[in-house]
Amino acid sequence: MVRTSSKKIPLVILSDDENFYTEASTPSKHTPPSTSKLHRNGKSIDSVSGQAKRSLCMCSEPDIEDYGDFLRKKKKTSKADNNTLLHRFRSKKGLFVTDVTKTEWCERQMEFSLFSEEWKNKEGKPMDFGGEKRISEAMEVGRNRHVQLQLEVQTLVELEAKSAEDDMAMKLVNFINGVNQLLFDGLTRELPILSFAFAEGIWMVGKIDEVQMPKAKKDHNPILIELKTRSQDTVPSEAQKRNGRIQLMCYKYLWDNLVAHAHHDFPRKQLYDYFELNPRRALSNDLQAACKESGFTALNLGDVVRCYQNTCKMLQPCNKELVLRYESQRDHSVLVEEKITYDEGWVKSEIGSCLELWLGQREARYVAEDEQWKCGYCDFVSECQGYTDIDSESTQFESDYSSE
Numbered sequence: 001m002v003r004t005s006s007k008k009i010p011l012v013i014l015s016d017d018e019n020f021y022t023e024a025s026t027p028s029k030h031t032p033p034s035t036s037k038l039h040r041n042g043k044s045i046d047s048v049s050g051q052a053k054r055s056l057c058m059c060s061e062p063d064i065e066d067y068g069d070f071l072r073k074k075k076k077t078s079k080a081d082n083n084t085l086l087h088r089f090r091s092k093k094g095l096f097v098t099d100v101t102k103t104e105w106c107e108r109q110m111e112f113s114l115f116s117e118e119w120k121n122k123e124g125k126p127m128d129f130g131g132e133k134r135i136s137e138a139m140e141v142g143r144n145r146h147v148q149l150q151l152e153v154q155t156l157v158e159l160e161a162k163s164a165e166d167d168m169a170m171k172l173v174n175f176i177n178g179v180n181q182l183l184f185d186g187l188t189r190e191l192p193i194l195s196f197a198f199a200e201g202i203w204m205v206g207k208i209d210e211v212q213m214p215k216a217k218k219d220h221n222p223i224l225i226e227l228k229t230r231s232q233d234t235v236p237s238e239a240q241k242r243n244g245r246i247q248l249m250c251y252k253y254l255w256d257n258l259v260a261h262a263h264h265d266f267p268r269k270q271l272y273d274y275f276e277l278n279p280r281r282a283l284s285n286d287l288q289a290a291c292k293e294s295g296f297t298a299l300n301l302g303d304v305v306r307c308y309q310n311t312c313k314m315l316q317p318c319n320k321e322l323v324l325r326y327e328s329q330r331d332h333s334v335l336v337e338e339k340i341t342y343d344e345g346w347v348k349s350e351i352g353s354c355l356e357l358w359l360g361q362r363e364a365r366y367v368a369e370d371e372q373w374k375c376g377y378c379d380f381v382s383e384c385q386g387y388t389d390i391d392s393e394s395t396q397f398e399s400d401y402s403s404e
Helices: 045-052 064-075 085-090 097-105 107-123 132-151 164-185 238-260 268-275 285-293 301-313 344-358 369-377
Strands: 009-013 154-158 187-197 202-212 223-230 321-328 334-341
Touching (some): 085 344, 097 107, 097 238, 132 154, 132 187, 132 223, 154 187, 164 187, 164 202, 164 285, 164 301, 202 238, 238 321, 238 344, 268 301
Antiparallel strands (some): 202 223, 321 334
16 A cells, blocks of 8 residues: 655756656757657754664675776767767766666667657757657646646645756755655655666666655665556556566666765766766755755755765665556556566666667667567657568557656
8 A cells, every 4th residue: 555645745846847857958960860760844864864874785886986987988089979879869968767768669769759859859840750649648648647646745846947057956856855755754756866877887867756665664675666557448568567667677776876875985076077067056046945945055066966965875775676557547546566576687788788779889779570569659650661561450559658
């Protein structure tokens, strides 16, 4: 049974974007390839730490020096490096967890979507691909459902970011407040997460649908829950469930990295360098006031990052059992709830395979032959050379909606 918060908590946000960072940016010029197109608590973090301090469980990860090697290489980027998908579309933003899941679903579709968005932004024209309206209607219902669930436990407060440092600070403050809510009330929703993948040499960002503490008092490992809504009361395909599993495992991988390095080797400098941020730049007056309402004082981004690190010190790694829930858009009933056991080796392999494409180490692959039914529901099928005229109706499919 899901526990609900005893009170609503103000949450600082910039806008209604679904990602930790918005995907709206000005990409560099390029010709598409021919085959693809706050919440507020009465207590400060310092006062909470004495009550909620937990022992640190270190995860086995590469040393911090491994990440330093990546940064040194990053500074010596060539023209070819600058033309990678990661640099062109996620520079100074990090790789979204949904970028990993979209790549796993269909690499060509993911690539098409990036270039089509680039073309739309450049030309100022709407896209006109078959099926887009059908999918967006279901997504809108799903988005509204996630907002509804969030408002059950949080109050949204809109602030304007006046700098990149403000924008980053808002995301980190939302995480700080979400963790406070989790520790005090046992549940939080729409939790933004920014973390690092040392082995992959990147920063990743995402937003977790729901995190709750276990009912057993001796169990301090938070449970991650991913909610997907469906317009029809049908069981999702195995490919859809596999995609959801990857998403959840990515969240746990990022969370556990934060916890593992919270006490030692927390890469503040690498954070500033990677996202090109000045930790000494003063936050806006409104944001400083919002931090104070949240229970801590922050004059600049560096202050917020230190609080972010202290917040991570209060956490333990996530529960190895993850929850993937499918809900009917008709009456919000649960269609399927799958409990997944975390497999670090598998999810790191999936991230690594994704990065081969995003870092320009190989070309995008077409969807697997046994999953070509996906093509019948793709907005870019008329542009894709890998499409063959198959009977897509042989497999029941619909697009799921997730809040990230």
